[in-house]
Structures are given as structure tokens and as C-alpha cells.
Amino acid sequence: MKTLTFFLVAFLAISVSFGVDRNNFKTCDQSGFCNRLRKFKPEKSQYAVNLDTVIVHGSVLSAEVNTVDTSTEKKIILWRYALRLSALKDGTFRIEMDEADPLYPRYRTQLSLNGEPKGDSLKLVSNINGQLTVKNGQGHSVVITAEPLKFEFLDKKGDVAVVVNENSQLLVEPLKEKGKKAVENDDEGSLAVEAEDESAWSETFKSHHDSKPRGNEAVSIDISFPDADHVYGIPEHTDNFALKTTTDGEPYRLFNLDVFEYELNSRMAIYGAIPVMYSHGTKRSAGVFWHNSAETWVDVVNYAEGTVVSSLVNLVTGGQKRRVDARFMSESGVVDLFVFLGDKPADVFRQYITLTGVAPLPPKFSLAYHQSRWNYVDQADVRSVDEGFDTHDIPLDVIWLDIEYTDGKKYFTWDPIKFATPQDMVANLTAKGRKLVVIIDPHIKREAGYFVHEDATENGYYVKNKDGNDYEGWCWPGASSYLDYFNPVVSKYYSERYRFENFPGTSKDVHFWNDMNEPSVFNGPEITMPKDCRHYKPPQDGHEGLASYWEHRHVHNEYGLFFIRGTHEGSLQRADSKYRPFILTRAVFPGTQRYAAVWTGDNMAEWGHLAVTVPMCLSLAAAGVSFCGADVGGFFKYPEAELMTRWYQAGAFQPFFRAHSHIETKRREPWLYEPATTALLREAVRRRYALLDFWYTLFYEHSTKGLPVMRPLFQEFPDEEETFTIDDEYLLGANLLVRPVTEPGVNSVKVYLPGKESKTIWYDVDSYKAIPAAGYMHQEVNIGKIPVYQRGGSIIPRKERVRRSSALMADDPYTLVVALDVNKAAHGTLYIDDGETYEYRDSKYIYANIDYKNNELNYTIVNKNAKYPTRSWLERVVIAGIRNSPKSAKLTQGDKTTALQLTLHKGNDVLVVRKPGATMAASWTITFGY
Known part of the structure; x- marks a missing residue:
């Protein structure tokens, strides 16, 4: 025990030293x-x-x-x-x-x-x-x-x-x-x-x-x-x-x-x-x-x-x-x-x-805001954090638990004292539409009496060392072994651990985080598994000796993928494949996107680490992994107020939005900063929730068309050479351009607005000011603003009634922001379903085209055979760039026609149509008269 304690203390000293030890990792000459x-x-x-x-x-x-x-x-x-x-x-x-x-x-x-x-x-x-x-x-x-x-x-x-x-x-x-x-x-x-x-x-x-x-x-x-x-x-x-x-x-x-x-x-x-x-x-x-x-x-x-x-x-x-x-x-x-x-x-x-493969449509809550820390120490701490978000009017969908929730770092267990009644903790969250995510890592504690270790030892489920014996390494629990997921029997066994009866205290509203799955082995070569370890290979006639197993060198980068596939299958099977799982992984390989979201790992509370989130997630998105994010605020160190503010503002416009921090960092829930900073963090999170249906639509379209959600500028403007190396700004879909502020103490930032040849217009999302594309410009910013622009010719759905969680907003009304192009036209889409099941595969959904042209705004259900009984309705239409005010407007839905109220804001050429009242469950048209 003394040796174990010394080893883990030494490891933690390394892990908070704030600088990678290059000597632990090979150069090309050493490989x-x-x-x-x-x-x-x-x-x-x-x-x-x-x-x-x-x-x-x-x-x-x-x-x-x-x-x-x-x-x-x-x-x-x-x-x-x-x-x-x-x-x-x-x-x-x-x-x-x-x-x-x-x-x-x-x-x-x-x-x-x-x-x-x-x-x-x-x-x-x-x-x-x-x-x-x-x-x-x-x-x-x-x-x-x-x-x-x-x-x-x-x-x-x-x-x-x-x-x-x-x-x-x-x-x-x-x-x-x-x-x-x-x-x-x-x-x-x-x-x-x-x-x-x-x-x-x-x-x-x-x-x-x-x-x-x-x-x-x-x-x-x-x-x-x-x-x-x-x-x-x-x-x-x-x-x-x-x-x-x-x-x-x-x-x-x-x-x-x-x-x-x-x-x-x-x-x-x-x-x-x-x-x-x-x-x-x-x-x-x-x-x-x-x-x-x-x-x-x-x-x-x-x-x-x-x-x-x-x-x-x-x-x-x-x-x-x-x-x-x-x-x-x-x-x-x-x-x-x-x-x-x-x-x-x-x-x-x-x-x-x-x-x-594309990323399947994720559950809607997973696109909202997540709060995590290594570790929330007990059920009372979780309740306090949960209530803190309500007290400070900050929306939240998920609270996360790191390794300390377990009984002695034995996965599929709960600490019997700190988390004695996990079902009560989960029920308290789900009553507000919130979820819980708990961590499951691949290392299995070698402890007598621990059911996973006993089963794996008795049945030969562990990866073997070069001599054919169970491989033993060191990780968070101390002495650990690793299940061999390449064996279908082992993978099935692992997946079954996620069943509700095998993991008491969990429900459909508990989801999973797979960390350390490179795999991480603290005392292994380069902090991973030795390459001459042995993995399962299907038996074939006449294959003995070296031909009867795969070495870890052959499969290393694929190990984490097999691990998360098992988690995915287990998450599905526990509820008869009715509900969509959410899984987060650290290890990444081609195909990862079919099972899990990804975060960029143990970053630091530094401006450079905030800036690198953009090229890292752009690169992953281009490589198929659209559901990407970084630890907001940085995992190591403590972010001062300006950095924390800018990170929340950036994270609100990246696919995976989670705050997370190291066990030895100062607590940093949003209300622990000065009130002025808390207000800015609140506003960033609320911006995310206002756009959740935009995000959800983007992920649906990714699942059907395969294009990245987060895109480099040159994807949409492939002939514009200036865009080829820009990686401090990006597009969400084709129509929202985001330039996070990643420098301290600035009052303006350099922004590139593409589309000069096509005469693209960009609209500042805060002021609706129209800016013709002309390449680089300087955008004034203050501590409350990052540059975000809507592309002319697009329509983006919003929900302005932000509540405690996304589930409570399901039937709230929509605002449509219509940004006109040079031809006074615009197009958008909207996707709606129940947010959590696979019933959309049975045509229980709405996917609509939204078009503005020739003085008409048309909302058209694409698949006439698909239906979803949403109670959402159209609360407001904002049309930017309209200039000439129509004299009248009327809504036609079915056989009913209704006159509408109009307000023109001449200072920024914005027309507002208030409370049209159209249902989003059926097609409709708004006609403007001049």
C-alpha cells in the first residue's frame, strides 16, 4: 500500500507540473x-x-x-x-x-x-x-x-x-x-x-x-x-x-x-x-x-x-x-x-x-451545457451545484462525476458513503430535465472480491502479456488489468455491465464518459500498454504460436474504439435500444464518431490553449468527428475572470460545451466569480440555449449528408485563397461565422469575412448590421462580445425563452432570424423530434424548409409522411436587410388566414413580425404586401 501511495503521489506530481516531460515519449530517431x-x-x-x-x-x-x-x-x-x-x-x-x-x-x-x-x-x-x-x-x-x-x-x-x-x-x-x-x-x-x-x-x-x-x-x-x-x-x-x-x-x-x-x-x-x-x-x-x-x-x-x-x-x-x-x-x-x-x-x-460513418443524431440534451469537475465529492455536493445553477439563473443539462464516485475506483460501483443513494441523486436531476454522466475507464482494479476482476480472471478476459499471462499495469486504482475487447465474448460481457440490474442506481438518464482509453498505463512504455502484449485473434485452422494472437502493436490505436463500441452497445441494450446514448471518449480513431463525442483532453487555463481549440476541433471535424469540444476554462490551473469569460463565449459556439477542471484546482462554478463575470458567463450559456434547435438541426443534417458541423472557411469558399490557412475563425454549418476572442485585453480583433466575389453579406448577430464581404476587417469588441455573423441568404431558428434545461424548452415558441442576401432571398431548415428516442427513424419527426423570396416566407414540411406532434409555435420573425417596409402581412395555414403586426426598425433595416402564432407541426406561408 505504501508503494502504491508513493507511486500515485509521484504521478500526480508529474501531472500538475505544467509541462510535458518529452523524455517519456519517443522521437522518430528513438522509434x-x-x-x-x-x-x-x-x-x-x-x-x-x-x-x-x-x-x-x-x-x-x-x-x-x-x-x-x-x-x-x-x-x-x-x-x-x-x-x-x-x-x-x-x-x-x-x-x-x-x-x-x-x-x-x-x-x-x-x-x-x-x-x-x-x-x-x-x-x-x-x-x-x-x-x-x-x-x-x-x-x-x-x-x-x-x-x-x-x-x-x-x-x-x-x-x-x-x-x-x-x-x-x-x-x-x-x-x-x-x-x-x-x-x-x-x-x-x-x-x-x-x-x-x-x-x-x-x-x-x-x-x-x-x-x-x-x-x-x-x-x-x-x-x-x-x-x-x-x-x-x-x-x-x-x-x-x-x-x-x-x-x-x-x-x-x-x-x-x-x-x-x-x-x-x-x-x-x-x-x-x-x-x-x-x-x-x-x-x-x-x-x-x-x-x-x-x-x-x-x-x-x-x-x-x-x-x-x-x-x-x-x-x-x-x-x-x-x-x-x-x-x-x-x-x-x-x-x-x-x-x-x-x-x-x-x-x-x-x-x-x-x-x-456519420455521427448518429445525438440526444438533444448533449448539445446543451455540461458542468463537470474532478470531482464533485458526494451527493450533497451534486445537489448544491445543481441548485446553484437555479439560484443564479444559469441553464444546465448535465452534471458529471469523475472517478471518485466509485467504491475505491472500481467501475460499475458507487462509493457506499458519499454516493449511498445514487437513484435519489439521479431523480433529483431528472425532475428538472437534467442528466448525470459518470466515468467508466478501461483499467480494472486487481482486487479480490471485485466482481469484474473475479470474472475476468476466472474466464481469461484480460489482455495477456508477452508470456501469455494476464497483463498487469498501473493506473488510478493501482494494480490494474485491461479487458480484451477484441474478443467478442469479452466485449459482450463488458456491454452487459451497463444493464440497469448490473449497475444499480443508473437509469436512462445516466450516460457515460470513457477516459484513459488510449489505453493509459502509468508505468508502461510511453504511459501506455507494451506493444508485445497479446490480444484475441479468431482461431483459424493450423494457426499456432505467433499466428494465434495479435500483438498490441498491431491494434493500439484501435483499442479505444473497441472500448467505446462496447459502451455504446451496452447503453443501447439496457433499455432495448429505445433511447439514444451519449458517450464521451478521449481516445480517437476513424469511426469513433459512430459511437461517441470527443474532447481535446487535459488542457490548461492559458490563452494559447483557448486559441488551439479552434484548429484542433476543425481538424477533428474534417476527419469525421464533428462532436468536438474542449474543457472550458482549462483542465489544469485556474482561469482568471477575463480568460474564463472568453472561454465560455467560445465554448458556447463549439459543438461540445462542457466546463471541467482538475481535482487540485480552485472551484470555479460560474457564481464563484465576481457578479459581473457571473453575468457574462450566464449570458454565454443562455446564447447557447437560444440556438439549441439550430445546433440540433445541424447535427441532424450531418447524420443525413455527412458534412462537418464545424467547418473551415474554405469549405464554403474553396476559390478564396485567403481562407486556406485561416484557423482562428470557422463556420457552423454554412451560415454562422464565429471568431472567438482568444487574446487578452483587446478592444478589437481581426476578422475575415469571405465571399467577396459572390457579393456575400454578413450580419452581426447582435446588431443585425449588414457588412458586405471584403476580406479582412477589424471588429470592435468588449468583454461582453465576440464576433459572430449570420450569412446573408440564411434563416436561423432560435428559442428566446431560455429555461433551466433544454427539456423544459421542448414546446417553447420559435423566433426565425431571416438574413437577406443581395437578391433579397434566404433559406433555412428546422428539425424537431422528441430529442431522446429512435422514434424519428419511424417518421416521428419534422424536417422543414424555410424560404423567403418574392415577398413570401414559406415553411414547408419536407417529408409529408413524417409527423411529430410538437406544440411549438412561431412567436416572432426578424428579417434583416429588408429596407423597404411592406404595408401588410398575412399568415396562411391550412384554410385559415390571419393579419399580422409589423414593426420596421429603420436604423438597421430590420422588420419584426410579432406573434404570427403559426404551429410548427404543419406547413404555412406569410405573405407581405406592398
């Missing part, structure tokens, strides 16, 4: 495969297609690829590989390459794709002079050069959009037997054997030894994006949205890690790893998705950046290049690359999410 592969820069690719083996059938081209030893007079085939090029729907291609007959099966990522991708037609167009040309059903072509192997992907215009292996860095290290290097003789089929370097079979970092029983098995591929100005994606990192050239230092690293006090402007790995990259330039957008769950490093060279490497290349080629090259290097797996041939940003974002 054996990265160091090895980064030096691999051949003049010519060693891979060649055997043209005699090419077959095109349906949507797939298959062929044999060989590596050949050309050092002797007689060519010797060193290794044979199986190549597949697939044409998929929506302008996507897939390249797969594996050893033709590997010594052991190589791991293929299992869970990130949302089902099997749908194929498109593929036709062989030509086979001339060692070049194959194939075309999909949409008019995109691929030119495959047989020797040396190269893929050129052409858009519909015939221009090259993506090139694969132009820099000859494709590599698949063949699996070998230890102590031998096999070379297959093409003529005789014999094996030549030579000694193998012992360093290929083990690796040491600090005091941790990695046994590497399969030896070297890395894969690598290079991609070129002609005509690209920038590339984006590969979250999760803390630098700019537009990725930088890496030749001056470390590559970007994708390896899910628990990094305490992560640094800003860094390419270091943190909690998430999504290996998708997009390119964009004035000609087109394109993208690639490297489908691999092992540790991955990514190099980037932007030839327009003026680095030493790009300058030398431009000098040799005789001019400034608009091109970006990238290279993905992974420790294991197979070559599995998806190529997206856009050609606009929205196209490539959608192409990726078509593969990995």
Missing part, C-alpha cells in the same frame, strides 16, 4: 521503424507489376507485384505481393497490397469502416508500353506504371490529382523467421539464407524492452498532391489546421497516448490518431485515408513553403511548385490506402465519412 523507414529514399522503386497476372473483374483490378534483385545477371524475385485496386462509389479508389504468402497473417484494421465499401464499375481502358489505364463509372481514371510501380489518379478533366509512389517510398517489410532472411529464387524455388540483424527482433526505450517476436514488419507509402497549396487532417495534434513541412524536425506522430500537459504547436502524438489527409488548392481538393491502426508517422513537404528542401527541389525543377508530398510510415499492417478524388472540400470530407 526503430520510423528511424529505419525515414532513411529509406531509393532512386527507383523496387516494386513492379507482373503484367501477365493482371485481371480486371467487376470493381477490382488484381495483379501480382514483385520485388526483384537486379544486382545479378539473372533476375531473382525476392518477394511476391498481391495487389488490389478497387473502384468505389463516390469517386473513391482503394489500393491494397499484402504479401502473397506471408509467414503469418498481417493485421488488417477491423472496426473503423462503417461496413464494406460499395463498389463502382472498373474498366480496363488500355495496356500499352508497361502502363495500365483503368476508369471508374464516374469518369475518373487511374494510370498504373508497371515498373517501377506508380499510380496516377486523374480527375474527370483528365488532370492528375493524386500520385502514389512517385517518390519510390512504398515499402512492405516481409515477415521472416528469426535468424533467417529468406530469398525466393524465381527459377528453382529454393531459399537463400543469410544472417539477420539482431536489432530487428527487439527494441528498448528507457527501461522498457519490446520483444518484437515477429521482427520488422513496417509498411510505408508516399503520396503527392499536384497543384495543392496545403494539406490538412491527421488529427490529433496541437498545431495549425494547415499542416506544415516536417523536414525541419519531427514528423507528425499518430499513436494514441496520455500526454500530460500537452504542448502547443507540436507534432507529438496525443490522444487521437486519424490517418486521413486532405489537399486543397485553387484547382481541386483531394484526399487519402491510410487504413492502419499501428503507430504511424507522417512526413509532409509543401513545396510552396520555402523550406530548404522545397527550395532545392524548386531550383532543380526550374520554378515554384504548387504541390504537397506526404509519406505515411506504420510499424505493421498492410498497405491499405483510400484515395478521394473530390473535387471540392465538401466532396472529400463526405467521401471519407461515407467510409467511416
Whole structure:
């Protein structure tokens, strides 16, 4: 016990030191495969297609690829590989390459794709002079050069959009037997054997030894994006949205890690790893998705950046290049690359999410305000916080409990003294329409009598160490083991722990937070699980030894995804799949969005950490994870009043809106600041609630169309070069532009208003002042204002009667804010359902188009077969930019016509229609007379 206490005290000392210890984490030079592969820069690719083996059938081209030893007079085939090029729907291609007959099966990522991708037609167009040309059903072509192997992907215009292996860095290290290097003789089929370097079979970092029983098995591929100005994606990192050239230092690293006090402007790995990259330039957008769950490093060279490497290349080629090259290097797996041939940003974002799945429609409460802390200490503390929000008239939907609510950090239990009657605590919250979220982490306390540990030990449910015994690491409970969610039996067992009878005190209004799921192991290498731990692999005939299990190195970045999938399934099953679950995860991988929201981890109460929330969430949203947010106020340290105010104002306009803080920080509920600051925090939260139906509609549309909720400016303005690197402002949907104030003591901020060529008008949401798009401008701000603008030509729904929780606002009336464009027209949408069940899938919902043109405002139900009995009605219409006042207005709904009252505010050209009284459950029209 003394050792455990010392260890945890030492860990906590590290975790509040306010600075990441880089020595705990590898550089590329310290990562054996990265160091090895980064030096691999051949003049010519060693891979060649055997043209005699090419077959095109349906949507797939298959062929044999060989590596050949050309050092002797007689060519010797060193290794044979199986190549597949697939044409998929929506302008996507897939390249797969594996050893033709590997010594052991190589791991293929299992869970990130949302089902099997749908194929498109593929036709062989030509086979001339060692070049194959194939075309999909949409008019995109691929030119495959047989020797040396190269893929050129052409858009519909015939221009090259993506090139694969132009820099000859494709590599698949063949699996070998230890102590031998096999070379297959093409003529005789014999094996030549030579000694193998012992360093290929083990690796040491600090005091941790990695046994590497399969030896070297890395894969690598290079991609070129002609005509690209920038590339984006590969979250999760803390630098700019537009990725930088890496030749001056470390590559970007994708390896899910628990990094305490992560640094800003860094390419270091943190909690998430999504290996998708997009390119964009004035000609087109394109993208690639490297489908691999092992540790991955990514190099980037932007030839327009003026680095030493790009300058030398431009000098040799005789001019400034608009091109970006990238290279993905992974420790294991197979070559599995998806190529997206856009050609606009929205196209490539959608192409990726078509593969990995949209975020399903979340429960409505989850888009409201959440209050958290490590930890609210007992039920009385929870009641006090709950009542504090009512006393200070601040709306709240969720209170969160961190690890201290458990009985000795044993998950699926409650502290018998501090949380003796959790059902009463939950009932007190739900009476006000509020919810509870409790944390469930993957580490299982190794304590005799703890039912999860006993079951896992008895049934062999834990991840194994390299010797085949239950792996034991250290985390918050002390000695811990980790369930092996790759085993379907274990995943089912875990999901069943969420049943109401297995987790007494919970109800449909208790939801879940999955933290530490990288997984975090305090005494492990790089604060995670050793790579030579063993995971379940489905049994196959004749597979023994190394072929009978997967190593953690193969599945590491996918571990957290399997964990949250189990949580999601358990949350559904506990109430017969009637209610939509809400789950928050820290570990991120492709497909995460299908199960959970994401936050950016343990940030700090510093201005730089506030600013980085924008590029971090933009990058995640572009990579499919729209439901993103950051700990409001910062997890570590204490935010003074100005920083706290600005963070609430920013958080109110980001998808996930939760305040959270470290156990050792000063309490910071909004009313604990000076009254003037509390008033500002209250106003920020109330702004969020007024726009909840706007947020809810955006998430519904994301679930049906796949586009990000939080968007970079260039997604909507792809030809406007100034937008390509802007990541201190963003769009919500297409129509609300937000520029958080992330600098202290300022009275104005620089804002870019896009749309000069299209003559876009932007309206200040506070004053309704119309501002024609003209690029950069300076916007005056005070402590109560951040710049937010509504796009001309849009209609945004609001609810002005803000109550204690979103559930209490369900039937409240709407205000429609109509912002006219240069043609005096506008369009919007509104989605309504019960906010918590799946009954919308049975057409129990309302989705309406709202259009203003030709002096009419029309509200039209899109799906006539869908109905929802909302009691909400239209309380007010605000029309900005109208100038000429109509003389009359009338509402027509069904066979009833009603005259309406109008007020024109000439100072800002705003017309207000008061209390039209139209029901939102049926179509209607307001006609203006002149």
C-alpha cells in the first residue's frame, strides 16, 4: 500500500507540473521503424507489376507485384505481393497490397469502416508500353506504371490529382523467421539464407524492452498532391489546421497516448490518431485515408513553403511548385490506402465519412451545457451545484462525476458513503430535465472480491502479456488489468455491465464518459500498454504460436474504439435500444464518431490553449468527428475572470460545451466569480440555449449528408485563397461565422469575412448590421462580445425563452432570424423530434424548409409522411436587410388566414413580425404586401 501511495503521489506530481516531460515519449530517431523507414529514399522503386497476372473483374483490378534483385545477371524475385485496386462509389479508389504468402497473417484494421465499401464499375481502358489505364463509372481514371510501380489518379478533366509512389517510398517489410532472411529464387524455388540483424527482433526505450517476436514488419507509402497549396487532417495534434513541412524536425506522430500537459504547436502524438489527409488548392481538393491502426508517422513537404528542401527541389525543377508530398510510415499492417478524388472540400470530407460513418443524431440534451469537475465529492455536493445553477439563473443539462464516485475506483460501483443513494441523486436531476454522466475507464482494479476482476480472471478476459499471462499495469486504482475487447465474448460481457440490474442506481438518464482509453498505463512504455502484449485473434485452422494472437502493436490505436463500441452497445441494450446514448471518449480513431463525442483532453487555463481549440476541433471535424469540444476554462490551473469569460463565449459556439477542471484546482462554478463575470458567463450559456434547435438541426443534417458541423472557411469558399490557412475563425454549418476572442485585453480583433466575389453579406448577430464581404476587417469588441455573423441568404431558428434545461424548452415558441442576401432571398431548415428516442427513424419527426423570396416566407414540411406532434409555435420573425417596409402581412395555414403586426426598425433595416402564432407541426406561408 505504501508503494502504491508513493507511486500515485509521484504521478500526480508529474501531472500538475505544467509541462510535458518529452523524455517519456519517443522521437522518430528513438522509434526503430520510423528511424529505419525515414532513411529509406531509393532512386527507383523496387516494386513492379507482373503484367501477365493482371485481371480486371467487376470493381477490382488484381495483379501480382514483385520485388526483384537486379544486382545479378539473372533476375531473382525476392518477394511476391498481391495487389488490389478497387473502384468505389463516390469517386473513391482503394489500393491494397499484402504479401502473397506471408509467414503469418498481417493485421488488417477491423472496426473503423462503417461496413464494406460499395463498389463502382472498373474498366480496363488500355495496356500499352508497361502502363495500365483503368476508369471508374464516374469518369475518373487511374494510370498504373508497371515498373517501377506508380499510380496516377486523374480527375474527370483528365488532370492528375493524386500520385502514389512517385517518390519510390512504398515499402512492405516481409515477415521472416528469426535468424533467417529468406530469398525466393524465381527459377528453382529454393531459399537463400543469410544472417539477420539482431536489432530487428527487439527494441528498448528507457527501461522498457519490446520483444518484437515477429521482427520488422513496417509498411510505408508516399503520396503527392499536384497543384495543392496545403494539406490538412491527421488529427490529433496541437498545431495549425494547415499542416506544415516536417523536414525541419519531427514528423507528425499518430499513436494514441496520455500526454500530460500537452504542448502547443507540436507534432507529438496525443490522444487521437486519424490517418486521413486532405489537399486543397485553387484547382481541386483531394484526399487519402491510410487504413492502419499501428503507430504511424507522417512526413509532409509543401513545396510552396520555402523550406530548404522545397527550395532545392524548386531550383532543380526550374520554378515554384504548387504541390504537397506526404509519406505515411506504420510499424505493421498492410498497405491499405483510400484515395478521394473530390473535387471540392465538401466532396472529400463526405467521401471519407461515407467510409467511416456519420455521427448518429445525438440526444438533444448533449448539445446543451455540461458542468463537470474532478470531482464533485458526494451527493450533497451534486445537489448544491445543481441548485446553484437555479439560484443564479444559469441553464444546465448535465452534471458529471469523475472517478471518485466509485467504491475505491472500481467501475460499475458507487462509493457506499458519499454516493449511498445514487437513484435519489439521479431523480433529483431528472425532475428538472437534467442528466448525470459518470466515468467508466478501461483499467480494472486487481482486487479480490471485485466482481469484474473475479470474472475476468476466472474466464481469461484480460489482455495477456508477452508470456501469455494476464497483463498487469498501473493506473488510478493501482494494480490494474485491461479487458480484451477484441474478443467478442469479452466485449459482450463488458456491454452487459451497463444493464440497469448490473449497475444499480443508473437509469436512462445516466450516460457515460470513457477516459484513459488510449489505453493509459502509468508505468508502461510511453504511459501506455507494451506493444508485445497479446490480444484475441479468431482461431483459424493450423494457426499456432505467433499466428494465434495479435500483438498490441498491431491494434493500439484501435483499442479505444473497441472500448467505446462496447459502451455504446451496452447503453443501447439496457433499455432495448429505445433511447439514444451519449458517450464521451478521449481516445480517437476513424469511426469513433459512430459511437461517441470527443474532447481535446487535459488542457490548461492559458490563452494559447483557448486559441488551439479552434484548429484542433476543425481538424477533428474534417476527419469525421464533428462532436468536438474542449474543457472550458482549462483542465489544469485556474482561469482568471477575463480568460474564463472568453472561454465560455467560445465554448458556447463549439459543438461540445462542457466546463471541467482538475481535482487540485480552485472551484470555479460560474457564481464563484465576481457578479459581473457571473453575468457574462450566464449570458454565454443562455446564447447557447437560444440556438439549441439550430445546433440540433445541424447535427441532424450531418447524420443525413455527412458534412462537418464545424467547418473551415474554405469549405464554403474553396476559390478564396485567403481562407486556406485561416484557423482562428470557422463556420457552423454554412451560415454562422464565429471568431472567438482568444487574446487578452483587446478592444478589437481581426476578422475575415469571405465571399467577396459572390457579393456575400454578413450580419452581426447582435446588431443585425449588414457588412458586405471584403476580406479582412477589424471588429470592435468588449468583454461582453465576440464576433459572430449570420450569412446573408440564411434563416436561423432560435428559442428566446431560455429555461433551466433544454427539456423544459421542448414546446417553447420559435423566433426565425431571416438574413437577406443581395437578391433579397434566404433559406433555412428546422428539425424537431422528441430529442431522446429512435422514434424519428419511424417518421416521428419534422424536417422543414424555410424560404423567403418574392415577398413570401414559406415553411414547408419536407417529408409529408413524417409527423411529430410538437406544440411549438412561431412567436416572432426578424428579417434583416429588408429596407423597404411592406404595408401588410398575412399568415396562411391550412384554410385559415390571419393579419399580422409589423414593426420596421429603420436604423438597421430590420422588420419584426410579432406573434404570427403559426404551429410548427404543419406547413404555412406569410405573405407581405406592398
